[in-house]
Amino acid sequence: MARHLVTSALPYINGIKHLGNMAGSMLPADVYSRYLRQRGHDVLYICATDEHGTPAELAAQQAGLTVAAFCAQAHEAQKAVYDGFALAFDYFGRSSSRQNVEITQHFARKLHENGFIEERAVRQVYSPVDGRFLPDRYVEGTCPHCGYDKARGDQCENCTRVLDPTDLIGPRSAISGSTDLEVRETRHLFLLQSTLQHEVEEWIATVSGQWPHLSTSIARKWLTEGLNDRAITRDLDWGVPVPADTWPQLAAEGKVFYVWFDAPIEYIGATKEWADAACDSEIRDWKSWWYEADDSVRYTQFMAKDNVPFHTVMFPATELGVREPWKKVDVVKGFNWLTFYGGKFSTSQKRGVFTDAALEILPGDYWRYFLIANAPESDDSSFTWEHFTATVNKDLADTLGNFVNRVLSFSRKRFGNGVPAGHIAGEAEAKLGEEIARLLGDYEEQMEALQFRKAATALRALWSAGNSYLEEKAPWLQVKTDPDGAALTLRTAMNLIHLYAVVSEPVIPATAATLRGAFALDGDTTTWVTAEQARALDTVPAGTAFTVPPVLFTKITEEDLESYRERFGAAPHA
Numbered sequence: 001m002a003r004h005l006v007t008s009a010l011p012y013i014n015g016i017k018h019l020g021n022m023a024g025s026m027l028p029a030d031v032y033s034r035y036l037r038q039r040g041h042d043v044l045y046i047c048a049t050d051e052h053g054t055p056a057e058l059a060a061q062q063a064g065l066t067v068a069a070f071c072a073q074a075h076e077a078q079k080a081v082y083d084g085f086a087l088a089f090d091y092f093g094r095s096s097s098r099q100n101v102e103i104t105q106h107f108a109r110k111l112h113e114n115g116f117i118e119e120r121a122v123r124q125v126y127s128p129v130d131g132r133f134l135p136d137r138y139v140e141g142t143c144p145h146c147g148y149d150k151a152r153g154d155q156c157e158n159c160t161r162v163l164d165p166t167d168l169i170g171p172r173s174a175i176s177g178s179t180d181l182e183v184r185e186t187r188h189l190f191l192l193q194s195t196l197q198h199e200v201e202e203w204i205a206t207v208s209g210q211w212p213h214l215s216t217s218i219a220r221k222w223l224t225e226g227l228n229d230r231a232i233t234r235d236l237d238w239g240v241p242v243p244a245d246t247w248p249q250l251a252a253e254g255k256v257f258y259v260w261f262d263a264p265i266e267y268i269g270a271t272k273e274w275a276d277a278a279c280d281s282e283i284r285d286w287k288s289w290w291y292e293a294d295d296s297v298r299y300t301q302f303m304a305k306d307n308v309p310f311h312t313v314m315f316p317a318t319e320l321g322v323r324e325p326w327k328k329v330d331v332v333k334g335f336n337w338l339t340f341y342g343g344k345f346s347t348s349q350k351r352g353v354f355t356d357a358a359l360e361i362l363p364g365d366y367w368r369y370f371l372i373a374n375a376p377e378s379d380d381s382s383f384t385w386e387h388f389t390a391t392v393n394k395d396l397a398d399t400l401g402n403f404v405n406r407v408l409s410f411s412r413k414r415f416g417n418g419v420p421a422g423h424i425a426g427e428a429e430a431k432l433g434e435e436i437a438r439l440l441g442d443y444e445e446q447m448e449a450l451q452f453r454k455a456a457t458a459l460r461a462l463w464s465a466g467n468s469y470l471e472e473k474a475p476w477l478q479v480k481t482d483p484d485g486a487a488l489t490l491r492t493a494m495n496l497i498h499l500y501a502v503v504s505e506p507v508i509p510a511t512a513a514t515l516r517g518a519f520a521l522d523g524d525t526t527t528w529v530t531a532e533q534a535r536a537l538d539t540v541p542a543g544t545a546f547t548v549p550p551v552l553f554t555k556i557t558e559e560d561l562e563s564y565r566e567r568f569g570a571a572p573h574a
Contacts, residue, residue, distance in 0.1 A: 002298055003042045005289050005327070006033045007267045009303035009311075010050035010095065013074045014059040016081060016356045019383060020345040023371040024304030024335040028452050030087045031372060032300065034506040035447045038527045044289055048093035048270040049075045052239040053259030054137035058174060067238040071096055081355045085364040086509045091277070093270030095262060096238075100269030104240045104262040107322055108189075108232075112246055116192045116321035119247065122231065124186050125153070125165045129178040133186055134165065135234040138175060141168030154260075157346070160306045186235070187250065189242065191261070193227040196317040200227065203316055207330060211312075212377070212450070214305060215334035219312035227313065232261040264315035268326070293327040300331045300450070308334045333450050336376040340383050341570060353383065353568050361564065365508040366392055366553070372507055373456035385564045389556040396508075400463045400500065401552040403470065404515065407493040408548040414479055415487060419494050419519075421542035422487025429492050432469045433535035436499065439465060440534050443503065459507060466496045494519070494546065495537040499529050511552055520545040 008029035011017050026047060033045040051071045060070035075094055082092065093100075111117045125134045136153035143151035144167055148158035152174075153165030165171060172179045193200075201223055208216045233242055239256025247255075268290050275286035289297055301311055312332050319326045337344065345352035358367050370391050374381045411420060425433075443458035470493060478486035501515035516524065519540050526539065533539060 003289070003296055004033075004036050004044070005293075005297050005299040006036075006043060006045045007299075007301050008045075008047050009301075009307045010048050010263055010266060011078060012053075012055060013049045013051045013071050013078075014055040015074070016078065016354050018345040018352045018354045019358060019367070019371065020304070020338040020340075020352065022085065022355055022367070023338040023375060025302045025307075026082065026087055027085065027368060027371055028333065028335070028375060028450075029300075029302040030085075030089075031368075031452065031455075031506045032302075032447070032450065034088060034509065038502070038505060040527065043090070044271070044274075045088065045090045046093070046267055046270045046274065047087075047089050047091075048095055048097075048266050048273075049078055050259065050263045050266070051075070051094055051096040052236075052256070052262060054135050054174070054234075054236065057236060057238055058138075061175075068096070077356075081359065084359040085355065085368065088509075091270055091274035093266065093273040095259075095266040095269065097266075097269055097273050099272040099276065100262060100266045101240050103269050103272065104257060104265045105243045107265055107318060108257065108261075109243065109246050110322040110324065111191065111318065114321055114323050116196065117232070118190050118192055118229070119187055119250070120190050120231075121185055121187050123166070123183045124188075124235075125171065126182045126184040127173045127176065127178055127180070128182065129180055130173055130175050133184070133235040134173060134175075134181070135236055136163075136165050138173060139165035139168060139171050139181075140174050141171040144169055155306075158344075162309075187253075188231045188255070189233045189247065189250065190229045191232045191314075191318065191321070192229050193314070193317050194229050196321055197223065197227040199320045200313055200317050203320065203328065204312065207328075208312075210331050212332075212334060214336065214377075215308050215312060215332040218305060218308040218334065219332075222309050222313045227317065230314070232258045234258050260310055260314065261318070264311060264318070290327045292325045294325070297327055298331075299327055299329045300333060301329045302333045302335070304335050304337060308332065331450070336378070336380045338371070338374070338376050338383055339380050342382050351569075357568070362392075363510065365511045366396065369396055369456070369508050372452050373460070375452040375456075377451065377453055385561055385568070385570060389561050392553065393555045395460055395463075396553040397555045399460065399467060400504075400511075403463065403466050403493075404497055404500075404518075404552060405548070406470065407490060407497060408518065408546060410476060411490040411494070412546075412548055414483075415490070417545055417547070419491055419540055419542050419544045419546060420487035422484040422489075422491055425488065425492065425537070428469070428473060429488070429537065430535075432465065432492065433537055435465050436462065436496070436537070437531040437534040440503065440529060441531065447506070456507065459504060462503065463500060466493060466500070469493070469496075491540075491542060492537055495540050498526075498540045499534065499537070502526050502529050514549050514552065518546050518549050 008025040033043050036043045060067040063070050125139050127134050139153035142149045143156040145161045146159040155162050233255040236256050240262045242250045242255045244251035271286045275284035278284040340352035439462045446455035473489040475486040475489040501512045505512035
């Protein structure tokens with residue numbers, strides 16, 4: 001089987017993330033990784049907190065902590081939430097790690113040796129009130145392109161255009177709010193992206209045929225507009241230091257690398273963290289995933305559209321310029337935005353539903369299913385409490401949960417706690433088996449194609465097929481005249497439940513574990529269901545003991561819905 005490297009965009013350290021972050025990177029990456037593992041592939045799913053840059057310093061300042069202490073606490077807080085969503089990272093690292101510092105500095109030295117980094121004098125915003133140069137995110141103002149009045153000096157959150165602080169209209173210090181700003185000369189390192197543009201274009205032409213349209217169009221738009229040389233150092237106290245053996249003067253001035261230079265390198269750094277964390281009896285070869293691995297590893301990245309340019313253009317330019325055989329991405333799965341009632345979720349403005357609060361309301365599987373079933377793939381999709389409620393109640397509570405409860409409760413009532421035997425399978429069961437095999441094939445096809453919304457539709461269709469079979473056979477009527485026929489129906493339905501447990505695991509893992517645990521199957525190591533097994537529906541033999549699990553999904557009531565609206569709002573600016 002193939003070796004699959006999977007990464008999702010690194011969540012930034014300055015606070016718990018909202019549902020949009022979950023929908024656009026980490027959750028689909030987790031679903032895909034789980035699916036690949038169940039199909040027998042060797043998978044390494046890597047993520048980390050992105051801990052450098054000005055927002056980390058500002059958040060630490062507001063919290064009254066050192067940046068190191070703030071980042072350590074925030075990392076643990078984020079990891080706890082991701083555990084609540086059952087994200088099965090192989091390793092969840094930190095971009096402030098020693099490993100990332102070493103590899104980032106190695107990349108910088110190699111780029112310098114190869115002539116792709118240049119030291120230049122620049123004019124930069126200086127705040128006399130703060131007594132320091134202000135890196136890009138320390139400057140806020142109005143975007144010259146869209147008029148958004150809270151744009152940062154590196155990128156406009158509203159229109160996603162990349163900016164320089166001097167582009168902003170009415171700039172002000174993010175530290176003190178002072179508008180008494182000057183422009184003074186200082187020196188920074190620049191990555192000569194312009195000289196690497198042709199190589200990036202050739203690389204994209206070779207690999208982008210496998211990318212979704214969103215990722216390709218964003219990358220090509222950047223290339224069409226032309227790659228500009230970009231400053232990759234900042235005046236900050238927190239970050240990967242510029243190595244003194246290569247740039248002694250800049251190191252003496254305390255320059256650190258720009259967060260968007262070192263953050264993508266952390267995918268490699270976190271893999272080395274994973275390897276270094278192995279116990280003495282385990283050997284983890286991190287380089288086999290990243291170095292000279294083009295033919296042995298398939299690498300898939302997941303991210304929202306605002307991160308796509310950095311991963312399809314800027315980081316590939318860095319890897320190409322190093323002139324070493326580091327693994328480059330095979331597929332960039334870009335997502336549009338999940339909106340909140342049509343408006344943007346916003347971490348900085350606390351608008352929308354945040355992941356920790358979501359888990360306070362309902363378990364992770366509710367959210368996992370909804371976000372995958374409504375993945376913002378072809379365009380933006382909107383979160384509303386009304387849509388969330390309808391999805392949970394119809395798909396999870398009625399279609400899956402009610403099927404499981406009806407089958408197991410009725411069978412226990414009529415036949416006891418063992419799977420009933422009854423007749424041998426007949427025409428209706430053969431028809432059902434063919435339908436399940438077909439739907440399973442569709443589900444697999446959509447998963448392989450990274451079409452998560454369609455995969456959720458196929459999974460729901462699998463659940464619905466069981467309900468249709470149950471309604472057709474009506475065992476509650478059969479049992480009155482043909483108990484063996486009713487027993488066959490229930491036995492077949494229980495086999496469907498076990499199948500659902502296996503194939504639903506990538507999307508709703510906690511529920512899948514509950515379903516699997518309902519049957520006393522010694523040594524049940526089933527990882528996937530073949531088409532033949534789907535047709536036969538005989539994995540759970542007659543006589544197998546079973547238990548009726550608690551209610552899988554509780555319906556959301558009108559009272560619940562009203563309380564959610566009151567707590568979180570029901571409009572983008574509520």
